[in-house]
Amino acid sequence: MxxxxxxxxxxxxxxxxxxxxxxxxxxxxxxxxxxxxxxxxxxxxxxxxxxxxxxxxxxxxxxxxxxxxxxxxxxxxxxxxxxxxxxxxxxxxxxxxxxxxxxxxxxxxxxxxxxxxxxxxxxxxxxxxxxxxxxxxxxxxxxxxxxxxxxxxxxxxxxxxxxxxxxxxxxxxxxxxxxxxxxxxxxxxxxxxxxxxxxxxxxxxxxxxxxxxNYIKLWNFALEGITSFTNMPLKTATYFGFCISTVSFLLSLFYISKYFFYGEKIQGFLTLIVAILFMGGIQLMFLGILGEYLGRTYIESKRRxxxxxxxxxxxx
The missing domain is CATH 3.90.550.10 (Spore Coat Polysaccharide Biosynthesis Protein SpsA; Chain A)
Structure with missing residues (x-):
């Protein structure tokens, strides 16, 4: 009853x-x-x-x-x-x-x-x-x-x-x-x-x-909230990538100009390594953001x- x-x-x-x-x-x-x-x-x-x-x-x-x-x-x-x-x-x-x-x-x-x-x-x-x-x-x-x-x-x-x-x-x-x-x-x-x-x-x-x-659950809860109601992290990745590409292109033109017009060779092996590691970290971070959204889409598509x-x- x-x-x-x-x-x-x-x-x-x-x-x-x-x-x-x-x-x-x-x-x-x-x-x-x-x-x-x-x-x-x-x-x-x-x-x-x-x-x-x-x-x-x-x-x-x-x-x-x-x-x-x-x-x-x-x-x-x-x-x-x-x-x-x-x-x-x-x-x-x-x-x-x-x-x-x-x-x-x-x-x-x-x-x-x-x-x-x-x-x-x-x-x-x-x-x-x-x-x-x-x-x-x-x-x-x-x-x-x-x-x-x-x-x-x-x-x-x-x-x-x-x-x-x-x-x-x-x-x-x-x-x-x-x-x-x-x-x-x-x-x-x-x-x-x-x-x-x-x-x-x-x-x-x-x-x-x-x-x-616990703090791990709270972190996951925060990610759930952000990925549920905004695609701003994806947009941020796009904007950031565009800015980095623009800066890299301008720097390339600058160093090429110095080489051809002034004969200066590009130096700085350590700077190059730091730049590569920095860009690698940024790429991995944004791949993780993309993975969060793809994983969410995958779970939602199952309709469980x-x-x-x-x-x-x-x-x-």
Whole structure:
């Protein structure tokens, strides 16, 4: 038996991956905040291939609470895919996204819904005015990433935002219509448009457990965001190559003129080696950029699903 989906007012999507320490705390906090909605709310937990006891805890919670819907992915597809799965199965008119570590306070969601109604908006997204429990390096890297992607793309991706937001049904249907398999959700949230309002808040430290992101994952995440929404690196390679070719041609004319008119021989073996190594490094770098786009095109051409589901609980 599943919960009646006709009268669902609010769906809350919570992706989880190896979060056995935080899962129960998150569930109890959400129930405390939204007890007044009773049968008009659903909590959608998506297990992204956890290796710890996360799936067992989810099963136990959903067995005693029909408002808890569980999706178990067949393996670890990544947070973006897990969020996509939650969006595909959300039934509420309003849909909120929140992390299981509760760095984003769930008690703010009713206030965000109120702002959404008052301003007749389609999306209210959280903007982190303060960020507890994050290192200076992570804050700096986040700032630089948004600075770079803001300069490179033609879409306005708000800075200091995460996945914490509330959306209307129309936005969810628009997101479901997108076909790419390699997903950068922050970019997609901005790309679909609609009327979007910022909601400043103070981000807390994790309630339990450790973050699953490391700097390698964050680097790959940044590459995903850049290659998903701009071809500026390819254009930069073209412009840079043209400039280097022009300078090389002019230098060649200069040295040839000196040889023929003044009899000066071209010297500087070390300079030549440095120039060759420099150009070789530049070529390899731009080949890597080209490879990123070709690899992305190759993966997208396969048209594989964004995620695969191993099991569902309390869902049709």
């Amino acid at each position: 599943t919960q009646n989906t006709i009268n669902i007012e609010l769906s809350i999507i919570i992706p989880v991956f190896n979060e056995q320490e935080a899962l129960n705390i998150c569930y109890l906090e959400l129930k405390k905040v939204f007890y007044h909605l009773e049968n008009r709310i659903e909590f959608i937990f998506i297990d992204d291939g956890s290796k710890d006891k996360t799936s067992e805890i989810m099963k136990e919670i959903s067995y005693h609470d029909m408002s808890v819907k569980c999706i178990f992915l067949s393996r670890n597809f990544g947070k973006e895919s897990a969020m996509s799965a939650g969006l595909d199965f959300a039934n509420g008119y309003f849909v909120a996204q929140i992390d299981v570590d509760l760095q984003d306070p769930p008690e703010l969601i009713p206030k965000m819904i109120e702002v959404l109604k008052q301003t007749q908006s389609d999306v209210v997204y959280g903007v982190r005015s303060e960020r507890e429990g994050e290192s200076s390096i992570k804050k700096l890297s986040s700032y630089l990433f948004y600075k770079i992607i803001d300069k490179m793309t033609h879409i306005d991706i708000p800075r200091n935002t995460g996945d914490f937001r509330v959306m209307t049904r129309e936005v969810i249907l628009a997101l479901r219509s997108l076909n790419e398999t390699q997903r950068f959700m922050k970019g997609l949230f901005a790309w679909v448009g609609f009327k979007q309002i910022a909601f400043p808040y103070k981000r807390k430290a994790r309630i339990a457990g450790k973050t699953k992101f 699903p964004v995620y695969l589901i191993r099991k569902k609980l309390n869902l049709d």
